[in-house]
Amino acid sequence: MSGALRIERVVTSGVFQLDGGTWEVDNNIWLIGDDHDVVIVDAAHDEKAITEAVNGRDVVAVVCTHGHNDHVTVAPALGANLHAPVLLHPGDQALWELTHPEQKFWSAQDGERIAVAGTELRIVHTPGHSPGSICLHLPEAGALFSGDTLFSGGPGATGRSFSDFPTIISSIRDRLLALPGDTKVHTGHGDGTTIGDEAPHLSDWIARGH
Known part of the structure; x- marks a missing residue:
């Protein structure tokens, strides 16, 4: 039995x-799996804390939702020590290289699926x-792992290099x-939300244009 x-x-x-610039941040790392297998979503700051949460399970993959340093800080170390591939969309190659210029990652492409614990995560x-x-969609659990694309209250920031407001809105x-x-x-x-809670505010986000 592998548990629920x-x-x-x-x-x-x-x-x-x-x-x-530098900013102090708290990051959410998500572990999706059962008693045997797990996928790690993002690899922020503290390898020991993440490894302790894995608690000896087989790591299917370390998936980075994007290449900003606070989401990939310990990704190569986690991948090596937990014998798991590190996945990142190749569109963030330049950002990845700002933090890990000598390290490689596996390509995460739109529509690909990652099997774990008898279900599948879909890359969006x-x-x-x-x-x-x-983002990673887990239909079985009615869950989306949104990285920094969608928050409670609106879209992720687009005021820095490599970002674009009309694109995130689309x-x-x-x-x-x-x-x-x-x-x-x-x-x-920060805290989570639901698609239904955020959907009514789309026109407001566009009007603010932040």
Whole structure:
């Protein structure tokens, strides 16, 4: 018996760096699996905390929702020590190289599926916060892992290099708001939300144009 499918959160703290600025941030790392297998979503700051949460399970993959340093901090180390591939959309190659210039990753492409614990995670390419931003949809659990594409209250930031506001709005409108309204959104930072809670605000986000 491998137990029931479950979603676990680990919160780590560290620094986000880009365009010459630094910000203290708390990151959500998500573990999706059962008693035997698990997928790690994002690899922020603290390898030990993430490894302890894995608790000896087989790691199918370390999936990075995008290439900002706070989401890939310990990805190569986790991949090596847990014998798992590190997945990132190739659109974020330039961002990855800012943190890990000598390290390689496996390509995560739109529509690909990752099998874990008797179910599948579907990769959804959602550019805007960065060119290679992805979300992971887990239909069996009615869950979406949105990285920094969608938060409680609106889209992720687009005021820094490699980001674009109209693109993130298109990604959310066309790819995410098409999901069932009761889909739970597990975000890269802070509290979660649902698709139904965020959908009515799309026109407001566009009007604000932030």
